[in-house]
Each structure stands twice: as structure tokens, then as C-alpha cells.
Amino acid sequence: MVRDAPDPALYAAQHTLGERGVPAVVIGLAGGVEPELVWHNELGGLTFRIGERYVKWSPRAAGIDLDAERLRLEWISARHPAPRVLAAGADAEAQWLVTAALPGEQAIGQTWQARRPEALRAMATGLRALHALPVDDFPQEWTRQSWVGRTPSRLGPRPPLADPVIVHGDACAPNTLISPAGEWTGNVDFGDLAVGDRWADLAVASMSIDWNFGRGHADDEFFDAYGIAPDPERIRYYRALWDAES
Numbered sequence: 001m002v003r004d005a006p007d008p009a010l011y012a013a014q015h016t017l018g019e020r021g022v023p024a025v026v027i028g029l030a031g032g033v034e035p036e037l038v039w040h041n042e043l044g045g046l047t048f049r050i051g052e053r054y055v056k057w058s059p060r061a062a063g064i065d066l067d068a069e070r071l072r073l074e075w076i077s078a079r080h081p082a083p084r085v086l087a088a089g090a091d092a093e094a095q096w097l098v099t100a101a102l103p104g105e106q107a108i109g110q111t112w113q114a115r116r117p118e119a120l121r122a123m124a125t126g127l128r129a130l131h132a133l134p135v136d137d138f139p140q141e142w143t144r145q146s147w148v149g150r151t152p153s154r155l156g157p158r159p160p161l162a163d164p165v166i167v168h169g170d171a172c173a174p175n176t177l178i179s180p181a182g183e184w185t186g187n188v189d190f191g192d193l194a195v196g197d198r199w200a201d202l203a204v205a206s207m208s209i210d211w212n213f214g215r216g217h218a219d220d221e222f223f224d225a226y227g228i229a230p231d232p233e234r235i236r237y238y239r240a241l242w243d244a245e246s
């Protein structure tokens, strides 16, 4: 699980790419075009845009398995607007994933703070679409490999699960893409895809809304747009599970 940095503009300003600069493999993939750094996660993973492609590069030391994410992207991108995998690779130092650019941009930053109701509606629309997918052909072992599928005894019993859905697993604002017109265009970052309780996503999404947009907006704007009343017990449980297991 990669925790997204709350503010990528700040990250871009504060973090350099280290002494080696852009990884050599990314330069090679760019074929003479200048790769644009668009994201830097807290584990040292980097995402570059190269024309109509994105390259997600993750150092081995991050402990993330981009090959697992590749399999999940291949599954979900056939069913939902998600990055289509074009290529993947690995060497001793890092793994990388090349995907086709989806339209839209991350639903964060100054623009979307100023247009917060549209951003929160886009998050809700994306999750509604994802949660409406059939769960029958989902590879069951992926749920066990995600924080979503774990039930540590110290958290007490998991709230009853009546209506399992496809769970994104990292349903934060930066993983939601939005068009200039304010429409949801897709989702990224599916390494923790699972089948489980929609509240696993709704709890994380509303937490991310508190971080990225300030507290107090999730209840009336996000949950309203999703069409559900806040469920304090499940919000508490899934935030605790996220903290404990992701």
C-alpha cells in the first residue's frame, strides 16, 4: 500500500529526484522526450508523464510489488476507466509500469479546492461506478492480499457485510481523475483491489477529503453525492483497519 502524499505540488517543490536524477530506465522509455515528474510517493516511488504514457517507477526498497498492481490493472481496466498496461519491467533496483494516459487530472490542488463540490462529486461518481461492478469473477486471493480482506482480532469483530462490492483499496482524492469540466474520468492506483465492504472505500475517501479539502465537507457533499448516509461504526472500523494493515 502506498500512502499518497497529501499535496503533490508541495512534494514536487520539496523533493528533488535524488543525486541520480531521472532513473535511466525512464529516460530510455522516453525515447528523447523529456519525462515530466507528476508524482512522488512517500516510499520513493516516482510517476512520470511521457506524452500519452505514464511510467510508474518503484524502487525495490519501497517494498511494493508493481507486478501485482499490473495484474490488477489488467483486470480492472477491462471493466472500469483505469490505466491500461502497455509494458512492465524490472531490474535489480526497481520495477516499472507503463500505462496509457487516461484523460483528466488528479482531483486535488488549488483548482479543485476552489471547485471542491465538483471534486467531491467526481470521487463519489467514480466509487459508485466501481461499486456497481459484478463481483463474481474477481480473483478471490487478491482480497486476502489486500488490507481490505484482513480481520485482525484486536480490532474486534468486523461489521456484518451484507452487500460485497469491488473495493478500490486506496480511494483517495489523488487517485481520482477529473476533467476540466469537473466530470469524473477514471481512477488510478489499484494495488489493493479487493471484494469487500463499500465502507472500506468510503471511510478512506472521506478521510482523504478531510486531508485534501479540510474537515467538514465529506458529510454533506461526498456522502450526499454517493447517495448514502454516513455509517460511523463502519467508518471507524475501516479507518482503523487501514491504519493497522495498509
Ligand SMILES: Nc1ncnc2c1ncn2[C@@H]1O[C@H](COP(=O)(O)OP(=O)(O)O)[C@@H](O)[C@H]1O
Pocket (backbone or CB within 6 Å): 002, 003, 004, 038, 039, 040, 041, 045, 046, 047, 054, 056, 082, 083, 084, 099, 100, 101, 102, 103, 105, 106, 174, 175, 177, 188, 189, 190
Ligand atoms: N495512466 C494514467 N493516466 C493518467 N494519470 C495517471 C496514470 N497513471 C498515473 N497517473 C497519475 O500519476 C499519479 C501517481 O500514480 P499512482 O498509481 O497513484 O502512484 P502512487 O502509487 O505513487 O500513488 C496519479 O495520481 C495520477 O495523477
Ligand SMILES: [Mg+2]
Pocket (backbone or CB within 6 Å): 004, 174, 175, 188, 189
Ligand atoms: Mg496514488
